Amino acid sequence: MSQEPTQVNRENMEHRSLQTIMFTDVVGFSKLAAVNEERTYAALNRDFSMFKKVIEEHGGQVINTMGDGMLVIYASAVGAMRAALAMQENLHRTAMLSPKDGILEHRIGMHVGDILVEGTNVFGDGVNIAARIQATARPGAVAYSKQVRDLVLYHVSLKNERALGPNRLKNIQANIALFEIPPIAQTLNAGNVDEVVNMQSEADTGATGRRAVVLLAITAVMIGGVVGLAMLLPSLQAKPAKEMAKGKSTPDELKKIGEKLSKRNDNGAKKPEPKTNQPPAANQVPVQAGFSLSPDVWANIDSLKQSYSFEEILALIIKQPGSDLPAAKNLIDRYTALVEFKVWLTAEVQAATGQKPLQCQVRRQAAQAYTTSQGVYIELANGQSDTRQLWSYDAATIRDLATGAAQNPPSGLPKNSEVDYFIRIFTEEMKI
Numbered sequence: 001m002s003q004e005p006t007q008v009n010r011e012n013m014e015h016r017s018l019q020t021i022m023f024t025d026v027v028g029f030s031k032l033a034a035v036n037e038e039r040t041y042a043a044l045n046r047d048f049s050m051f052k053k054v055i056e057e058h059g060g061q062v063i064n065t066m067g068d069g070m071l072v073i074y075a076s077a078v079g080a081m082r083a084a085l086a087m088q089e090n091l092h093r094t095a096m097l098s099p100k101d102g103i104l105e106h107r108i109g110m111h112v113g114d115i116l117v118e119g120t121n122v123f124g125d126g127v128n129i130a131a132r133i134q135a136t137a138r139p140g141a142v143a144y145s146k147q148v149r150d151l152v153l154y155h156v157s158l159k160n161e162r163a164l165g166p167n168r169l170k171n172i173q174a175n176i177a178l179f180e181i182p183p184i185a186q187t188l189n190a191g192n193v194d195e196v197v198n199m200q201s202e203a204d205t206g207a208t209g210r211r212a213v214v215l216l217a218i219t220a221v222m223i224g225g226v227v228g229l230a231m232l233l234p235s236l237q238a239k240p241a242k243e244m245a246k247g248k249s250t251p252d253e254l255k256k257i258g259e260k261l262s263k264r265n266d267n268g269a270k271k272p273e274p275k276t277n278q279p280p281a282a283n284q285v286p287v288q289a290g291f292s293l294s295p296d297v298w299a300n301i302d303s304l305k306q307s308y309s310f311e312e313i314l315a316l317i318i319k320q321p322g323s324d325l326p327a328a329k330n331l332i333d334r335y336t337a338l339v340e341f342k343v344w345l346t347a348e349v350q351a352a353t354g355q356k357p358l359q360c361q362v363r364r365q366a367a368q369a370y371t372t373s374q375g376v377y378i379e380l381a382n383g384q385s386d387t388r389q390l391w392s393y394d395a396a397t398i399r400d401l402a403t404g405a406a407q408n409p410p411s412g413l414p415k416n417s418e419v420d421y422f423i424r425i426f427t428e429e430m431k432i
Helices: 029-035 037-057 077-097 125-136 146-152 184-190 194-198 209-223 234-238 251-262 295-305 310-318 326-351 395-407 419-429
Strands: 017-026 060-066 069-074 106-118 121-123 142-145 162-167 176-181 285-288 291-293 358-362 365-372 375-380 385-388
Touching: 017 029, 017 077, 017 125, 029 037, 037 060, 037 069, 037 077, 060 077, 060 121, 069 077, 077 106, 077 142, 077 146, 077 176, 077 184, 106 125, 106 146, 125 142, 125 176, 142 146, 146 176, 291 295, 291 326, 295 310, 310 326, 326 365, 326 395, 326 419, 358 395, 365 395, 395 419
Parallel strands: 106 142
Antiparallel strands: 017 069, 017 106, 060 069, 106 121, 142 176, 162 176, 285 291, 358 365, 365 375, 375 385
């Protein structure tokens, strides 16, 4: 989808500016619309709504929406790249949660150039180059020029980046050196974690319920936290926990996932199994008959709890011998609930805005909280305030935010029937 310059009186244009130009496009949109127009446009509106929120959060300006694509400009290349990665991550999570015919594949292309803006029209060679880069991008990928890369290299993690080399683009005289962030599904497959993403269940179950939540949470950990659990779709909240529990998540499936995660370090590489100098008979602490955890495992769990890494704790537990026995069910259920709690609260806090903040009691004072580009802003009635990432707050504050979100959900969605249970388990495990 190209944006060709038209004849204008350029003497009347007083301002030129160096901007990062982004184009987005849906792969095969016309064919999809011909098959099911209503569902395709509903999916496009869903994705565009997410795009606009991300673009605004990262300082971008939507200049034009052209059918199934967008033209966006950013004053900051760093903001543009962070927005593109967030959009890519969100689209991947949507694909994990949606039926096959409700998924759209987007391509994103970016370039830096000197441009002229007049209303919904943008002029300049950089616009044409960005449009051509987008046209070369693979479905689900983010493609960008070396000029963009040079500006963001030391500010944004590009750990999965691939160099595409010099490319001859249509109607562009000079070769353009291109790079890409590959589709997330490909990255996961390349890391030999395809079982997590593509794990198929019986036709009558699907990836539903707690199994779906656990799959999403552990996948987020394995991706490396570009956005992490913070961007799991709020649609997870819409399912009551009792309904979610109907998903037939077998211990064997969860154990496989746990083994995948626990055998990798933070960079996704395999790591050696931990060793202990204690004899097996001396380091076993009984949980229930037939299932036990060693002191080292308990110490690891306590350490992970301090950073609210419940998904990692769950993966650690289900890799232990005997985790498929009924005796382990209580412990697995508690940490599954905490993973769900983390997803639910993150989505609710993200739904809170300055115009519609989360009303709560923090430190026994009336307070309001909402999400900003710097983190979660909390202001107490006495004027004190703080801004930090949600899961950097202390456990008591997290509990207070959750209690407020349970009483008046900022998302406007019906209250999850087991939110009170989530909060109780969180309070118990964090010893508040």
